Amino acid sequence: MGRYLVPAAMAAFAVAALAAGLIPYRPALWAAVVPLAVLGGVIPMIFAINIRVVPVISRRSWASERWVRAQVALVVAGAWLVFAGRVAGLGALVVTGSVLALASAIVAAVNLARLFRQAPGQRPAPPPPDSEQAAVDPIATRFMRMAGVYLVLGLVVGVVTAVWRPGVGRWDLVWAHALLIGYMLSMAAGVCYHVLARWTGRRWRSLAAIRLHFALVVVGLPLMLLALATDQAILFAIAGPIQAAAIALFLANIAPLTVALPSPTRPALLAAMGLLAVGIGLGAAFAIEPILGVWLRVVHAEINLFGWTGLLISGVGYYFLPRLAGQPLRWPWLAPFQLGAIVGGVALSVAALGWRAHADGPAWLVLAAGAVIAAGFLLFGLQVAGTFRQSSGGTVAALPFVAKPGVPAGASR
Numbered sequence: 001m002g003r004y005l006v007p008a009a010m011a012a013f014a015v016a017a018l019a020a021g022l023i024p025y026r027p028a029l030w031a032a033v034v035p036l037a038v039l040g041g042v043i044p045m046i047f048a049i050n051i052r053v054v055p056v057i058s059r060r061s062w063a064s065e066r067w068v069r070a071q072v073a074l075v076v077a078g079a080w081l082v083f084a085g086r087v088a089g090l091g092a093l094v095v096t097g098s099v100l101a102l103a104s105a106i107v108a109a110v111n112l113a114r115l116f117r118q119a120p121g122q123r124p125a126p127p128p129p130d131s132e133q134a135a136v137d138p139i140a141t142r143f144m145r146m147a148g149v150y151l152v153l154g155l156v157v158g159v160v161t162a163v164w165r166p167g168v169g170r171w172d173l174v175w176a177h178a179l180l181i182g183y184m185l186s187m188a189a190g191v192c193y194h195v196l197a198r199w200t201g202r203r204w205r206s207l208a209a210i211r212l213h214f215a216l217v218v219v220g221l222p223l224m225l226l227a228l229a230t231d232q233a234i235l236f237a238i239a240g241p242i243q244a245a246a247i248a249l250f251l252a253n254i255a256p257l258t259v260a261l262p263s264p265t266r267p268a269l270l271a272a273m274g275l276l277a278v279g280i281g282l283g284a285a286f287a288i289e290p291i292l293g294v295w296l297r298v299v300h301a302e303i304n305l306f307g308w309t310g311l312l313i314s315g316v317g318y319y320f321l322p323r324l325a326g327q328p329l330r331w332p333w334l335a336p337f338q339l340g341a342i343v344g345g346v347a348l349s350v351a352a353l354g355w356r357a358h359a360d361g362p363a364w365l366v367l368a369a370g371a372v373i374a375a376g377f378l379l380f381g382l383q384v385a386g387t388f389r390q391s392s393g394g395t396v397a398a399l400p401f402v403a404k405p406g407v408p409a410g411a412s413r
Contacts, residue, residue: 005044005047005048005072006045006048006317006380006381006384007381007382007384007385008044008076009040009041009044009045009048009381010041010377010378010380010381010384011377011378011381012036012037012040012041012044012076012079012080013037013040013041013306013310013374013377014373014374014375014377014378014381015036015083015374016033016034016036016037016040016041016083016305016306017037017306017345017370017371017373017374017377018367018370018371018374019032019033019036019087019370020033020302020306020349020366020370020373021349021366021367021368021369021370021371021374022367022370023298023366024356024363024366024367025363025367028086029086029087030298031086031172032082032083032086032087033305034172034176034301034305035079035082035083035086035097035158036079036080036082036083037305037306037309038079038176038179038180038305039075039078039079039082039097039101040075040076040079040080040083041079041309041377042179042180042183042184042309043075043079043101043104043151043179043183044072044075044076044079045313046183046184046187047071047072047075047108048072049191049316049320051068051072052320052324053320054112054115055115058115058116058120059120060115060116060118060119060120061115061118062111062114062115063111063114063115063117063118064111064114067107067110067111067114068111070107071104071107071108071111072104074100074101074103074104074107075100075101075104075105077097077100078096078097078098078099078100078101078102078103078104079097079101080097081093081094081096081097081100082094082097082098082101082158082162083097084097085097091162094162095159095162095163098155098158098159098162099159101155101158102152102155102156102158102159104155105148105151105152105155106152108148108151109148109152132197132203132204132207133197133198133204135207136193136194136197136204136207136210137193137194139193139210139211139214140189140190140191140192140193140194141190141194142190142214143186143187143189143190143193143214143217144186144187144190144191146182146186146217146218147182147183147184147186147187147190148183149182150178150179150181150182150183150186150221151179151182151183153178153182154175154178154179154182154183155179157171157174157175157178158175161175166229168229168230168231169228169229169230169231170228170229170231171228171229173228174225174228174229176301177221177224177225177228178225180304180305180309181221181224181243182221182225184309185247185250186217188312189213189217189250191316192250192254193210193253193254196254196257196258196261197257199257199261199319200257200260200261201260202256202257202260204253204257205253205256206253209249209252209253210253212249213246213249213250213253216242216243216245216246216249217243217246219242220239220242220243220245220246221239221243221246223235223238223239223242224236224239224240224243226239227239236286240283240284240286241284243280243283243284244280244281244283244284247276247277247280248277248280251273251276251277254273255270255273258270258273261315261319262319263335264314264315264318264332264335264336264339265315265316265318265319266315267315267339268311268312268314268315268318268335268339269311269312269315269316271311271339271343272307272308272310272311272312272315275303275304275307275308275311275343275346276304276307276308278303279300279303279304279307279308280304282296282299282300282303283300286300296354296357298353299349299350299353299354302346302349302350302353303346303350306342306345306346306349306373307342307343307346310342310346310373310376310377310380311339311342311343313380314335314338314339314342314380317380317384318335321383321384321387322387325387325388325390327387327390328387329383329387330383330386330387330389330390331382331383331386334379334382334383335383337379338376338379338380338383339376340376341372341373341375341376341379342373342376342377344372345369345370345371345372345373345374345375345376346369346373348365348368348369348372349366349369349370349373351365352365352366352368352369353366
């Protein structure tokens with residue numbers, strides 16, 4: 001499924017990036033850009049990884065491949081319906097797409113429940129963790145369970161607000177934070193805490209810091225969603241710094257292990273972490289000084305939506321792709337150009353949007369930035385399609401890859 005799903009998700013990201021480039025010409029497009037990137041890009045990519053990895057880790061098989069395909073098809077169809085409805089101003093399409101996306105989350109939960117209801121199979125289990133990783137794994141699992149809760153919450157908000165918009169609060173931002181921070185970032189934390197020590201053979205610096213990260217998210221994210229729902233300045237002032245501290249702690253926890261990953265995963269994830277720090281720093285600044293959000297909210301969104309997300313997907317993909325396809329990358333020389341297009345496009349977009357906001361800069365420069373970002377996503381989709389195309393069917397026998405202590409994953413052994 002990955003050979004088709006990943007390029008389809010990259011196409012959604014590319015269209016969203018191009019549409020974002022057209023915002024100076026048609027500002028209302030922003031309301032269509034974010035749903036397409038989140039529902040058509042972020043969620044399908046997380047589904048793609050989980051569909052391949054969860055059976056390996058759990059030593060179980062999906063009860064029904066047809067229902068797994070339905071899970072993916074529902075969210076992809078929902079994404080494009082919401083996008084079309086927002087572009088054309090057709091509320092019925094937005095409602096239909098939002099309902100399909102929520103149905104996808106429900107089917108995903110049912111698929112997981114049916115999978116874990118089975119007894120473990122005969123396939124080999126991943127090597128047992130050391131005592132430290134055995135303590136980290138339950139925290140990683142809590143992050144992933146919390147991600148599932150926020151996925152359903154965000155999609156429920158999407159359905160409700162497609163039908164009825166409350167008179168108080170910024171519910172589009174409630175939806176975006178629930179899905180991007182609550183779902184994607186919590187899932188990313190859970191995956192990182194589960195696999196990075198296994199991939200690199202390195203030890204976590206502090207178990208207490210990982211526990212504190214989880215506690216800060218548990219407290220800070222609901223406060224932020226409540227602040228957005230009620231538009232209460234005092235809640236923003238409390239939730240913004242807590243959320244920023246949680247993400248800073250996450251980055252500090254994973255950085256010492258990330259540097260031991262092989263290229264091109266290492267530079268992709270390090271760049272993603274840098275952009276996440278900048279994007280979340282801006283968000284925290286908005287909580288303290290709301291007037292900044294008037295000028296920089298789109299910049300904040302693009303850094304997180306295309307920069308952090310695009311680079312994270314690329315980095316994780318470059319690690320998993322050869323192992324899932326059973327082949328090396330088809331065009332490894334293409335990876336620096338692909339990563340450079342996303343980083344360069346986001347940087348150009350930030351500069352162009354800032355210039356336009358403060359000095360009426362040219363609209364074509366924003367569009368050019370969107371085209372460069374789109375090219376980065378399309379190049380990754382091409383890499384995926386090419387790698388799977390040369391595969392004779394692919395294998396997951398080497399997944400998850402576990403490094404020897406002190407030996408970076410992918411290094412010569």
